[in-house]
Amino acid sequence: MGKKYDSAKAKVEAERPYGIDEGLQLLMETKVAKFDETVDVSLRLGVDARNSEQMVRGAVNLPEGIGKEIRVLVFAKGEKEREAKDAGADHVGGQDLIDKVQNEGWFDFDTVIATPEMMSQVSKLGRVLGPRGLMPNPKTGTVTMDVAKAVGDAKKGKVEFRIDKAGNVHAPIGKASFGPERLKENFIAFMEAIRRAKPAASKGVYIKKVCLSTTMGPGILLDRSLL
Numbered sequence: 752m753g754k755k756y757d758s759a760k761a762k763v764e765a766e767r768p769y770g771i772d773e774g775l776q777l778l779m780e781t782k783v784a785k786f787d788e789t790v791d792v793s794l795r796l797g798v799d800a801r802n803s804e805q806m807v808r809g810a811v812n813l814p815e816g817i818g819k820e821i822r823v824l825v826f827a828k829g830e831k832e833r834e835a836k837d838a839g840a841d842h843v844g845g846q847d848l849i850d851k852v853q854n855e856g857w858f859d860f861d862t863v864i865a866t867p868e869m870m871s872q873v874s875k876l877g878r879v880l881g882p883r884g885l886m887p888n889p890k891t892g893t894v895t896m897d898v899a900k901a902v903g904d905a906k907k908g909k910v911e912f913r914i915d916k917a918g919n920v921h922a923p924i925g926k927a928s929f930g931p932e933r934l935k936e937n938f939i940a941f942m943e944a945i946r947r948a949k950p951a952a953s954k955g956v957y958i959k960k961v962c963l964s965t966t967m968g969p970g971i972l973l974d975r976s977l978l
Contacts, residue, residue, distance in 0.1 A: 755783040760969040768974035771938065774963055775931040781968045787818070788927045788965035790934055792941060794920040795960035797953065801893065804952040807920065808913040809889040811944035813937040816908030818926035823905045824848065824860035826869040826887075831898050835864070838902035845869065854875055858883070862905040864893045884911065910941065912948075927965050938963075942978055 759781035769777060776966045783787055793851045798805040824842040825835035825848070835843045841858060842848060849872055851857045863880060865887040873880075873887060879887040887893040895901050910921045924937040942961075949957050961973040 756967065756969070759783050760906045763812045763853055763969050765973055766972070769974045769977075770929065770974055770977050771935060774971045775934055775938075777971055778916060778934075778963055778965060778968070779927070779931060781971070782927050782965050784965070784967040788967060789818075789923050790925050790927055790929070791964055791966075792922055793922050793937060793960075793962045793964070793970070794945065796913065796914060796918050796920060796945075797959050798918055798950060800914050800916050800918045802952065805950045806914065807945070807948050807950065808888070808911075809944055809948040810893075810909055810911045811941055813908045813910055813924060813940055815925055815933040815937050817910060817923050817937075818929060819861075821862055821905050821908070822860045823902050824863045825898055825902065826863070826865040826873050827898055828866075830867070831866050831896070835898045835902055836965060838866075838899040839900075839906055846872060849873065849876060860885075861886050861940050862893070862909070864895070864898060864901045864905065866896055866898060867894055868896060868963075873954050884913065912941075912945070935961060 762781055763777060778790065796807060798807055822841045825840040827835050827843060828843060828845050832843050853876060863885045875888055892901055892904065910922050914920055914922050922941060924941055925934050958975050959978060961975050962970040963973060964970045
């Protein structure tokens with residue numbers, strides 16, 4: 752991949768911020784892998800990640816999906832268990848699945864949803880689900896009584912985001928095969944969600960840097976003043 756990457760990187764002016772349309776077109780020209788690469792957006796935000804009042808976290812339903820089949824695990828019981836199954840959840844259960852995750856290291860799922868009544872039990876999985884970004888949370892709509900909607904949203908391409916310790920956010924917005932137009936729709940929806948998630952305590956420039964890249968390709972800096 753060395754020569755291919757170097758050739759792709761040479762097409763990108765490293766310090767030049769591109770407009771979104773130009774940036775997406777350049778993204779198509781700098782794909783280097785034979786497989787359908789994921790397109791990621793990376794942000795540097797002007798918040799203090801150590802301050803709980805400046806936490807940036809949320810979720811967004813991308814209009815074009817993310818080009819991947821999402822495996823959904825739902826912790827529920829009774830009527831809500833039936834609703835989750837009818838909505839298309841891949842795995843539905845209670846203590847049995849909690850034990851499977853905790854004792855067997857089972858992680859054949861991409862999203863976890865839970866009803867509020869199950870959270871006292873699910874909280875035991877915080878140490879294993881938390882680091883993987885899988886812990887259900889009301890802010891992202893994954894702790895809810897409306898499990899059917901939550902499952903449907905996850906299957907359609909719901910993306911969760913959260914700042915890391917350095918104040919950065921990384922998220923997928925689709926596949927390279929989507930092409931510029933579909934990726935632009937997803938990008939716009941994602942950026943709107945980021946703006947809505949701006950903490951009231953955040954001062955100064957909120958969005959400091961925005962980059963796009965494919966799985967194996969070089970990063971492309973976008974002009975945040977045009978976003």
